Amino acid sequence: MRVLVVGSGAREHAIAVSLAQDPGVTALACAPGNAGTAAVSEQLGLDVSDNDALVALARSWEADLVVIGPEVPLVNGAADAVRDDGIPCFGPSREAARIEGSKAFAKSVMTAAGVPTASSVVVDTPAHLDTALSVFTPPYVVKDDGLAAGKGVVVSSDVEVARAHALSLLEAGHPALLESFLDGPEVSLFCLVDGSTVVPLLPAQDFKRVGDGGTGPNTGGMGAYCPLPWAGDDLAEDLADRIVRPVAAEMERRGTPFSGLLYAGLALTSNGPAVIEFNCRFGDPETQAVLALLRTPLAQLLHATATGALAEQDPPEWADGAAVTVVVAADGYPATPRLGDVITGAEGDGVLHAGTRRREDGAVVSSGGRVLSVVGTGADLAAARADAYARLEPVRLAGSHHRTDIGLDAERGEVSVPAARA
Incomplete structure (x- = not known):
């Protein structure tokens, strides 16, 4: 092939x-x-x-x-x-890809499918902003309604910060989506989808904030790990049944069946799982960790999905253990990154390139905000973390930064699903 x-x-x-x-x-x-x-x-x-x-x-x-x-x-x-x-x-059709291209469209699909998600209001003019904000309580969640490469979201307890972000979106001609905040740990679930056939992959967790401890602005993702040691083995199938399959069925009902990778970003709240967002493709940086553990030939799965034969495939097989991805970002990211700096030590196994290019003199230089993803594997999360950071050690890029705590809370047993409300 x-x-x-x-x-x-x-x-x-x-x-x-x-x-x-x-x-x-x-x-x-x-x-x-x-x-x-x-x-x-x-x-x-x-x-x-x-x-x-x-x-x-x-x-x-x-x-x-x-x-x-x-x-x-x-x-x-x-x-x-x-x-x-x-x-x-x-990959999905243009119409099916609207589940990522328009958050308002995704909300309508979820509502019709009976899938839980945050309550929301779309604001398309500054005149309606303050009234819409008054409906919500902190922390406030403000999103770009369209594509924003993972960086169009602000979550803040300060209403003025939320208001300023919404105004910046509106001034740029983008509708702003205001949402209620969802408590509980986040989960990224990738599912191969071929119309009504849904095959979940390993659930992962990513880290959006730029700094250790979840500080600083949102980014496209600074790292990820999988699987989730704090979640049960049946989590992926449970989420597929409760969230993804109803959405896939609703897409079919609308005459725009989904074919490709449907990514559900979820919060496991005290009221059960709820959708934060849907994406129409493999997520970054979770893909780097998930595929590191896949043992079924990938082309076989992707070709079957693309040709309507996914239901005929055996369930994917996975390696034991865990995988961790750590993103190396350029100086200035997630604002304006500095480009053109020479990168050394990025030739080893597990070092995946993102924003890089090779100059005519043969040197590899930075060409984007997220420059490298370094992937480690191991018998458990602690071993995978140690492996990832060991592989990162030889990498040199002037002014670069990375998080040092990817998967650390889970390794320490500090991640859990909130208790159900009485």
Whole structure:
């Protein structure tokens, strides 16, 4: 099978590494890829926002399967374009990708499916903002209604901070979504979805705040771990039954069945699980940890999903133990990152590239805010954490920063689901 992976981040590098280990993959390419994916795949130039260029590339390269990583091309209908050309594609249609592209649309799907989520109000004009804010109590949650690369969310107990963020969104022409706050630990659940067939993968937890202890602004994600030692073994199937399968059924009922990876971001609250958000693709940085433990050939699962044969597959098999991802970010991230700095020590196993490129002189330099994802594995979470931070030790990037506490609370047994309210 010839597989073309679309994207340039650590998620795509992780997908490429997993596909490169699949004996069923005879040729592998990434478009546009990065300095790390070049070690495991052919590199092909591509503007991922150009659907016609993607179709032409997939056709000329004779791809048997196209795997689209980022949300932007999916929301722009890239998967439709590839499928319309007769090439199997892993990724939802433009209409189905609205579950990430519009939070208001996602709320309507969840309401129709009877899936619990935070109460919310969409504000599209500053004149209605103060009235809408008065409905909520702190901490206030304000989100960009559209795509924001994980950074369009502010959670604050200060109403003025919440108001300022909402106004900045409205001034940029983006509706603001105000939500009630959901208590309890967060869970990222990836599910392969082929219409009505839903296959959950290992649940993970990611870390959005930039600093240790959950301090500082939200980012695209500073690290993740899986599985969850504080959750039961049946958590993934339970969440699939209660959350994902009803949503998949509602998407089918609307005539826009979902095909690809449906990512449910959840809070395990004292009232039960509730949805924070849905994404229409593999999440970053959770993918890097989840795929590190997958033992079933990845191409087999993705091709089956893309061709409507997921129900015929055996359940995915997983390695024992745990995996931890630690993100190395550039100086200035998540605001304006400094670019072009030389990176050394990033050639080892488990070091996945995200915002990197190779200069003409051969040096690898930073080209984005999240520069690397370093993945460790081990017999348990403590061992996986130790392995990840040991692999990170040789990495050098001027001004870079990373969290030192990814998975630490779980390792210490300090994460738990709130007790049910009486």
